[in-house]
Amino acid sequence: MNETFEKTALHRDYAASKLGMWLFLLTELGLFFGPLLLYVMHDIRHPEAFHAASSGLDRTIGFVNTLVLLTSSLTAALSVASIRRGKTELTLIFIFVTVTLGGIFLVNKYFEWTGKIAHGIYPGGDAFAGLPPGEAVFYGLYFFATGLHGLHVIAGMLVLAIAAVLTASGIVNKRDFVKLENAALYWHLVDIIWIFLFPFFYLIS
Amino acid sequence: MxxxxxxxxxxxxxxxxxxxxxxxxxxxxxxxxxxxxxxxxxxxxxxxxxxxxxxxxxxxxxHLKSEHGLTRWVIIIGLIVFIVSGALVFSDVAYR
Missing domain, CATH: 1.10.287 (Helix Hairpins)
Known part of the structure; x- marks a missing residue:
């Protein structure tokens, strides 16, 4: 009886854990796919207005934030590589750097948003109501997509923080690291979504 | 395992x-x-x-390149579905 219990308790299904995470990530992609399709449809209808609205965004902040998020993706991947080699301290350092870079991304986003909000450009704002229809749609999609992405960054930081606690307590270790690996997968997805949001909102209109 | x-x-x-x-x-x-x-x-x-x-x-x-079996196919098919639906919507709206 005891032996059976032990075997059940030790059973881990690595492949199923990863598959489950990937299925969830695909639904997350679907969540952002909708707003991006809306963007394409309205861009085709109002190309001049989208161009005018897009040039109102600070390309430099978008560029810097892209570099910050790509670097955080590197450190997330390195944290998984480190735990696989049994280097717990290094893993924790990489997770810490990833979460810090996520924080820097959000601070930049905060300054970007408050800059627009100060000028009344936000859904419900005075200047927003006076914008041409195409520009209002652009900023509506901008706030929705980047806001939703920002929430995902916060969620990713929390998940990575939990993975750090599990790593520090030894639950995540060299032999059983799927929780950290899935947390990192989530972070990479947040990065991939931004890889597409950046050209759509800052570069191509 | x-x-x-x-x-x-x-x-x-x-x-x-x-x-x-x-x-x-x-x-x-x-x-x-x-x-x-x-x-x-x-x-x-x-x-x-x-x-x-x-x-x-x-x-x-x-690590998609080192995934295999069911996981790899689920991811690839899922991504293809997104790409095809995006292309269909784009062609419909752009050439209407």
């Missing part, structure tokens, strides 16, 4: 750093391409570059 775990491909630190350098370079390239007055290339260029960046993140950082 352990055998499977031990058998998984382990990517070296250097590979991750090289891919990251490539991603940084591609980001710089997309901003440069968007700044050139080149008509349709202004739109297609940054989007093609973004797709290449996403493929690198998927393949190396997310």
């Amino acid at each position: 352990h055998e499977r775990e031990e058998g998984r491909v382990r990517t070296g630190y250097a590979t991750y750093v090289l891919v990251w350098l490539g991603l940084m370079g591609l980001t710089w390239l997309s901003v440069t391409v968007a700044g050139i007055e080149a008509g349709a290339l202004n739109i297609a260029g940054p989007l093609i570059i973004a797709s290449i960046k996403a493929i690198f993140v998927l393949a190396v950082f997310m």
Whole structure:
């Protein structure tokens, strides 16, 4: 009886854990796919207005934030590589750097948003109501997509923080690291979504 | 299960750093391409570059290249569904 219990308790299904995470990530992609399709449809209808609205965004902040998020993706991947080699301290350092870079991304986003909000450009704002229809749609999609992405960054930081606690307590270790690996997968997805949001909102209109 | 775990491909630190350098370079390239007055290339260029960046993140950082069996097919088919639906919507709206 005891032996059976032990075997059940030790059973881990690595492949199923990863598959489950990937299925969830695909639904997350679907969540952002909708707003991006809306963007394409309205861009085709109002190309001049989208161009005018897009040039109102600070390309430099978008560029810097892209570099910050790509670097955080590197450190997330390195944290998984480190735990696989049994280097717990290094893993924790990489997770810490990833979460810090996520924080820097959000601070930049905060300054970007408050800059627009100060000028009344936000859904419900005075200047927003006076914008041409195409520009209002652009900023509506901008706030929705980047806001939703920002929430995902916060969620990713929390998940990575939990993975750090599990790593520090030894639950995540060299032999059983799927929780950290899935947390990192989530972070990479947040990065991939931004890889597409950046050209759509800052570069191509 | 352990055998499977031990058998998984382990990517070296250097590979991750090289891919990251490539991603940084591609980001710089997309901003440069968007700044050139080149008509349709202004739109297609940054989007093609973004797709290449996403493929690198998927393949190396997310280890899609070393996934196999059901997981790999679920991911690939899922991504194809998104690409096809996007292309269908685009062709419908753009050429209506």
